[in-house]
Amino acid sequence: MCGIIGYVGHKQALEIVVAGLRRMEYRGYDSAGLAVIADGGLEVRKKAGKLSNLEQLLGEDPLPSSTTGIGHTRWATHGGPTDRNAHPHVSSDDRIAVIHNGIIENFHTLRTELEAAGVQLESETDTEVVAHLMAHTLPEVGNSLPLAMQAVCSRLQGAFTLVVVDRNQPDVVVGARRNSPLVVGLGTDGNFLASDVSAFVAHTRHALELGQDQIVVMKADSVVVTDFDGNVVEAKPFDIDWDASAAEKGGYELFMLKEISEQPKAVADSLLGRIDENFRITLDELSIDPAVLQHINKVIVIACGTAAHAGMVAKYAIEHWTHLPVDVEVASEFRYRDPIVGPDSLVIAISQSGETMDTLMGLRYAKSQGARTLAICNTVGSTIPRESDAVIYTYAGPEIAVASTKAFLTQITATFLVGLFLAQVRGTMFEDEIRGILADLDDMPRHVDLVLDTAEPIRELARSLASARSVLFLGRHVGYPVALEGALKLKELAYMHAEGFPAGELKHGPIALIEEGIPVIVIVPSPKGRAVLHDKIVSNIQEVRARGAQVIAIAEEGDESIIPFADHIIRIPAVPTLMQPLVAVVPLQIFACEMATGKGHDVDQPRNLAKSVTVE
Ligand code: M6R
Numbered sequence: 001m002c003g004i005i006g007y008v009g010h011k012q013a014l015e016i017v018v019a020g021l022r023r024m025e026y027r028g029y030d031s032a033g034l035a036v037i038a039d040g041g042l043e044v045r046k047k048a049g050k051l052s053n054l055e056q057l058l059g060e061d062p063l064p065s066s067t068t069g070i071g072h073t074r075w076a077t078h079g080g081p082t083d084r085n086a087h088p089h090v091s092s093d094d095r096i097a098v099i100h101n102g103i104i105e106n107f108h109t110l111r112t113e114l115e116a117a118g119v120q121l122e123s124e125t126d127t128e129v130v131a132h133l134m135a136h137t138l139p140e141v142g143n144s145l146p147l148a149m150q151a152v153c154s155r156l157q158g159a160f161t162l163v164v165v166d167r168n169q170p171d172v173v174v175g176a177r178r179n180s181p182l183v184v185g186l187g188t189d190g191n192f193l194a195s196d197v198s199a200f201v202a203h204t205r206h207a208l209e210l211g212q213d214q215i216v217v218m219k220a221d222s223v224v225v226t227d228f229d230g231n232v233v234e235a236k237p238f239d240i241d242w243d244a245s246a247a248e249k250g251g252y253e254l255f256m257l258k259e260i261s262e263q264p265k266a267v268a269d270s271l272l273g274r275i276d277e278n279f280r281i282t283l284d285e286l287s288i289d290p291a292v293l294q295h296i297n298k299v300i301v302i303a304c305g306t307a308a309h310a311g312m313v314a315k316y317a318i319e320h321w322t323h324l325p326v327d328v329e330v331a332s333e334f335r336y337r338d339p340i341v342g343p344d345s346l347v348i349a350i351s352q353s354g355e356t357m358d359t360l361m362g363l364r365y366a367k368s369q370g371a372r373t374l375a376i377c378n379t380v381g382s383t384i385p386r387e388s389d390a391v392i393y394t395y396a397g398p399e400i401a402v403a404s405t406k407a408f409l410t411q412i413t414a415t416f417l418v419g420l421f422l423a424q425v426r427g428t429m430f431e432d433e434i435r436g437i438l439a440d441l442d443d444m445p446r447h448v449d450l451v452l453d454t455a456e457p458i459r460e461l462a463r464s465l466a467s468a469r470s471v472l473f474l475g476r477h478v479g480y481p482v483a484l485e486g487a488l489k490l491k492e493l494a495y496m497h498a499e500g501f502p503a504g505e506l507k508h509g510p511i512a513l514i515e516e517g518i519p520v521i522v523i524v525p526s527p528k529g530r531a532v533l534h535d536k537i538v539s540n541i542q543e544v545r546a547r548g549a550q551v552i553a554i555a556e557e558g559d560e561s562i563i564p565f566a567d568h569i570i571r572i573p574a575v576p577t578l579m580q581p582l583v584a585v586v587p588l589q590i591f592a593c594e595m596a597t598g599k600g601h602d603v604d605q606p607r608n609l610a611k612s613v614t615v616e
Helices: 013-027 051-060 107-116 128-141 145-153 255-261 263-271 290-295 305-322 357-368 383-387 406-426 431-442 444-453 456-464 479-494 503-508 531-545 560-565 577-598
Strands: 003-009 031-038 041-048 068-074 096-104 158-166 173-178 183-186 190-194 206-209 214-218 223-227 236-239 298-303 326-330 345-351 372-377 390-393 470-475 497-502 519-523 550-556 568-572
Touching (some): 003 173, 041 051, 068 096, 068 158, 263 444, 290 406, 298 357, 305 345, 305 406, 372 383, 390 406, 444 577, 531 560, 568 577
Parallel strands (some): 345 372, 470 519
Antiparallel strands (some): 003 068, 031 041
């Protein structure tokens, strides 16, 4: 949510900043803007809409050369997506430019105070107050940017990553971080500050993690990190283990198509090194003592959106393997009720970005109650793993399309490893049982590959259903979260009414939605798993067909018994029951992508959304 980049060095800032914004545009695309310091003055260009609008403006009104710059892509919170509300915001004396990610909750009080002092604010944003406060504070602190930043931060409430430049100090960029992401890139020709490493990975793979409430003072050849009181702190260095090409389309028309196609590798990479030659789980990075895991009496998964659907799949598996109760909670609800969580609970926070504010706040609440916390995350160095007791990274590689695809499969894979590890240390399964499941899991990349190779029928189906007003998704058992995920993909990409239901729940109300011709996509459980689930879903299919629905069955290869009950059948490989989500979701991702493409939507950057949701 909002992408931020700052650069100071020996190269032209403009190209670096624009390229960084291009890589971070998935974080928000309501407006884009940048500022450079040139010839003792601030030069700002900003424009509502996508980055291409800003690029066009830069063509019409070019910037002078400069080696210090900042840039921003916006996901609007305070104030509409207009030119005026676009960042950077500038102080009245044109001295300070600021960009911001987060929400300054007390901006109204600060704004009133500034207005009373005669400052005229130009925008409706919460951010602009920071530019004016910085300009007013600088003379009081001997024009020291870090001291001014400390003073201003002490007045702000809420979440903020701020990056500031001062026309009078062209060789320095200052950043501050509270509750929103910011990382430092250490280059040989200059240094970088950005919301995420993709912004600078083309220039350097060496980075520094910034902690909570830290300020970074960056020059071309130095980076100093302090806390909000000015005490120097040592930031943790890390190396980025993928290169810039991983965050490019690589010949695909869309990031989403590329990411769907990467799913077999993403699952394989997430298993790599975690199963030993004897098919035992070796989660070396799990820094929670097995003795602690033996004594927990409850697992709570907190996550949002797609990650929460992965958590729901995990519930079926972990309860089955460990006999531990598993609650799955949408993170935004978790801490606002009175959840039963304490030292005997293992709280698993699942997040692709590692920055989702709802999940982060839920995690902090769980920690405050003494729970053991484990992050399942795709972004090294991000906040959620940093604040958890332990982390299992997924190795999906950068996920750029706003709609999550490969992250979902790797999140399920990682939760399965955790579940089996719990079963291993708690002795709830025989070793040969665990070995068998791991061997099945190891085989999943091949099955996912097969689904990708045989995806044409689902694309054709999406094209034939282009005029549908609504699509319903039904599932039972692990098929239920898959149904939810299928509906979420269709909503966010095709902007259609879509809903996922547990198939048995339909008759308790939602069946009233069924009308002549409505497409109902049913994830059919394997008849070889729990036969009763298959029988029950056939009954549910009959119920909707009797009322005019056209049924599209996602059914395993060899399930002939489904043929009489479906209008269309999309075949997926026969895999063990608990693993079916890994193959069943793939046609639904392709379906949504094809539907959205047919409607002419921007698949990678759907309207109103942002990839990393860093506000509550
Ligand atoms: O980065 P996270 O995994 O924490 O993100 C959680 C959700 O915001 C995310 O999964 C969202 O639902 C996706 N856009 C869905 O495709």
